[in-house]
Every structure is written in C-alpha cells, then in structure tokens.
Amino acid sequence: MSHHKKIDEVTGVETTGHVWDGDICELNKPLPKWWLYTFYACILWSIGYWIVYPAWPLVNSYTMGVLGFSQRTQVQNEIDEWKAGQAKYRTQIAELPLADIRKNEELFQFSIAGGAALFGENCAGCHGRGAQGGIGYPNLNDDDWLWGGNLDQIHETISYGIRNGNPKAHDTAMPHFGTDKILDNAQISDVANFVRSFAHLDVDAEAAKRGSQIYADNCAACHGEQGKGNQDMGAPNLTDAIWLYGSSQEAVMQSVRTGRGGIMPAWLERLDPVAVKMLTLFVYSLGGGQAEAASAPAATVPEKAQ
Template sequence: MSHRKKIDEVTGVETTGHVWDGDICELNKPLPKWWLYTFYACILWSIGYWIVYPAWPTINGYTKGVLNYSQRDQVQHDIDAWKSGHAKYRTQIADMSLADIRKNDELFQFSIAGGAALFGENCSACHGRGAQGGIGYPNLNDDDWLWGGNFEKIHQTIAFGVRNGNPNAHDTAMPRFGIDKILDEAQISDVANFVRSFSHLDVDAAAAKRGAQIFADNCAACHGEQGKGNQEMGAPNLTDAIWLYGNSQDAVMQSVRTGRGGIMPAWSERLDPVAIKMLTLFVYSLGGGQADATSTSAPASAADKP
C-alpha cells in the first residue's frame, strides 16, 4: 500500500496517499461546511441542555439543571389536573346508585368512557378487547349469564370475582365427577350425550337415553330437570347454543370429568369503588345487561357468563 499523495485526475481532489491494488486511491475530501457547522451547533446545544435540564447521574441522584425541570413532576401535575377536573363526577358516582347513574345521561356517559378504559387495562386480557370472550372466558356482549346480569349481580362478580378465595366471591363449584370417581368414563360419556341433546346436537341416542337418569341423579339439582340452569348457583343453561368451553363430545366430557372451576379475580382488591361502578356500567351497557326495576343502591353481587 503506497502513501504518496497526489491529485486525482477525475475529481481534482487530493488523495490521502493510501492506494490499494496499485490504482485504487482514497480521496481526502472534507465534509461540507454546512454539515460541520451543524455538528458544532449540536455540540453547543448539548452542552447548554446539560446545564439547563437534569442530565447527569450522580451518587445521590442526578444533576437538577438550572430549570430544575422534572418530567415525572409534569406527569404528576397532569394527572392531578385530570383528577381535579373529574372530581365532581367521581363524587357523584360514589354517592349515587347504579340505577340512578344510568338515568343521568351525562354521568352515565362519563362512567361508560371510564369503564371502557378500565376494561381495556384490566379485563381485556381474558375477555378480549371487544368483550367477546373465548374458550373459558365469558362473552359479555350477549344476554347469557351464569350469575345474573342486572346491576347488582354484575357489580358483585366484578367486585368479588369467582372462586378466588375472597369471602364474598361466588364460590359454588361443579363437582369433579371423573377426578373424584363419582362417575366412570362410560357414565360421563352417556351424560355428555344427554346434555348435548338439550341443544339438539348430534348424539348417540342410546347413550343419551342412558345419560338421562345419570343427569337426573347427579346434575339436575343445580342445572334443573330441563337443564335451564340456576344463576344463584352459577349453573349454566344447557339448552341454548352458548358454551363456555365448547359443545363437542370431548369438551362436554372434560367439563363433567373435571368440573372446570374457572377463577375470576376480585377487582375490589385492586380497584377503588368508583372504578368498580364504572366497570359495572360499562359491562351492563355492552348489550346483555338485564333490567331490574328494584335496583336502587350500590350493588353487592355480579357477572360471569357462559
């Protein structure tokens, strides 16, 4: 590699003297003046920024800067301003019953907006962004409810949840007929056929006939003789086309075998009472809420749907 400088004949620019393979030269072409000036200006700007704003970490914190600006403080200021602006609505929600809030259009719309945000942050992971649910997670848009769909029932399910250890939670559980050896596999298959016949699905007629007595002896106490369900016990209606875990023979057998025992958190342990009310109103507004003319106070029970 040569180190002899020369002027490139094509560009007229001096080379650095570095040559490769005998004729490949490196041009010594400086950066444009505007680029250099911009670069120097950025250096000066950064020095000024370090002086004016918090910038450098120290042993006990960080340099505060001349302005002593804190983005954390600014965010907190914005949050406090938001809370101050909406304090009157939150106070009204706290003091009023859900039924009365529903009659106040302005307050109801505020609650729906807040409830939608809370739902997205806390509930959508299981129930879906559109509350459409999924396998094992109830669809909140229809009018099929395990524990009831009026204000009070929805409020209780959200506030205290299902089978989570909270003393106020819905705690009724379906027996584990297979795991606890209450029924054998043949009996489970027969009763699954009978349960599926409620929804007019294709079943083994002989098996369904045998399963009828098994259902009467083991399931009717909760689901009713006609399979219509019982919201007081969280027993789903078996005669419609809505299934929480699916309607295939295998899925129904698994439900009978294990009892499923789904769990829902007690949101009153994580959210304040106003947030619980807003969530209740939002879920109620999705389309499946059941009217209850007697609802006049803040509820104490709530929604889980198959």
C-alpha cells in the same frame, strides 16, 4: 501503502500521501466551512443544553439545570390536571348507587368510556377485546349469565370474582363426577346425551333415556329438573344454545367428568371501587345486562352453559 504527497491531476487537490495498490490516492480535501460551522454550533448548543436542562446522571439523581425542568414533573402535572377535571364525576360515581349512575346520561357515558379502557387493560385478555369471550370465557354481549346480569350482580361478580380464594367470591363448584369416580365413563356418556337433549341437539335416544335418571340423581339439584339452571349456585342453563365449553358430546362429557371450575380474579383487590363501578357499567352497557333480573326468579333466567 506508501506515503508520497502530490497534487491530484483531476481535481487539483493535494493528496494526503496515502496510496493503495500503487495508484489509489486519498485527497486531502477539508470539510466545507458551512458543515464545520454547523458542527461547532451544535457543540455550543449541547453545552448550553447541559447548563439549562437536566442532562448528567448522578449517583441517585441527575443534574437539574438552571431551569429546573423535569419531564416527569410535567407529565405528573398533566395527570393531576386530568384527575382534577374528572374529580366531580369520580366523586359522584363513588357516592351514587349504580342504578342512579345508569339514569344520569352524562355520568353513565363517562363511566362506560372509562370502563372500556379498564376492560381493555384488565379483562380483554380473557374475554376478548370485543367481550365476545371464548372457550371457557363467557361472552359478555349476550343475555346469558351464570351469576346474574343486573347491575348489582355484575358488580358483585367483578368485585369478588369466582373461586379465587376471596371469602366473598362465588365459590360453588360442580362435582368432578369422573375424576372423583362418582360416575363411570358409561354413565357420564349417558348423562351427557341427556343433557344435550335439553338443547335439542342430536343425541343417542337410548343413552339419553338411561341418562335421565342419572341426571335426576346427580344434577337436578343444581341445574333444575328442566335444566334451566340456578344463578344462586352458578349452575348453567342447559336448554339454550350457549355453551361455555362447547356443546359436542365429548365437550359435555369433559365438563361432567372434571367439573371445569373456572376462576376469575377479585378485581376489588386490584382496582379502586370507582374503577370497579365503571367496569360494571361498561359490561352492563354491552347489551347483555338484565334490567329486570333482580326481580326475576333465579332459576328462570338463562345462564352460561357448560
């Protein structure tokens, strides 16, 4: 690279004197004045911004600026305004029984709107965005419930959960008939055939016949002689087409073998009581809530099947 200034013949602009490869020159052409003025204005604007608004970080804080503006404060003010606007609804939800909230259309709609947001944040990971459930996670849109589907029963289940260590949680569990060697594999196969016959599925008739006595000796105390289940114990209804872990022979055998034993958090340990009520009303509103479940015999109400 050489350093020889000259006037470029094409543009008439002096070069910087930098030359590459013998004939490539760099023009010494200044920036347009409008660009420079804009640049200088931006510098002045930034200095003014530093003075007026929060800008420079300090050890444990930051400079506040002469206006004392804070985005965090603004957001907090907006949250406070939002809470103030909702205060009357939340107060009523806190004070009223669930049945009374359900009868108040305005309060009910507010509750399910809030409950839908809470469900998306806390429950959808297991039950799905549409509450459709999946293998091992109940569908909350149908009318098939393990622990009962009226407002109070749903509220209790959400509040305290299932098999999570909370002293008020639903805590009954199905025995591990296989892993605890209560039944051998042949017996498990036979009783699975019998259980599947309750739902009119294709089974080995001879195996189902053998399994009937095994069922009577080991399963009827919880699921009932007719397989209708028992909500007090969380024992599923075995006669319908809804199976929490699948209805295939192998899936039912695995349920008998291991007892499954799903776990649900106690949401009252994580959310405030009003939020739990709102979640309850949202789940109830999905269409599977049992309006008369509280007065119906537990064993006659369909439950989530294994």
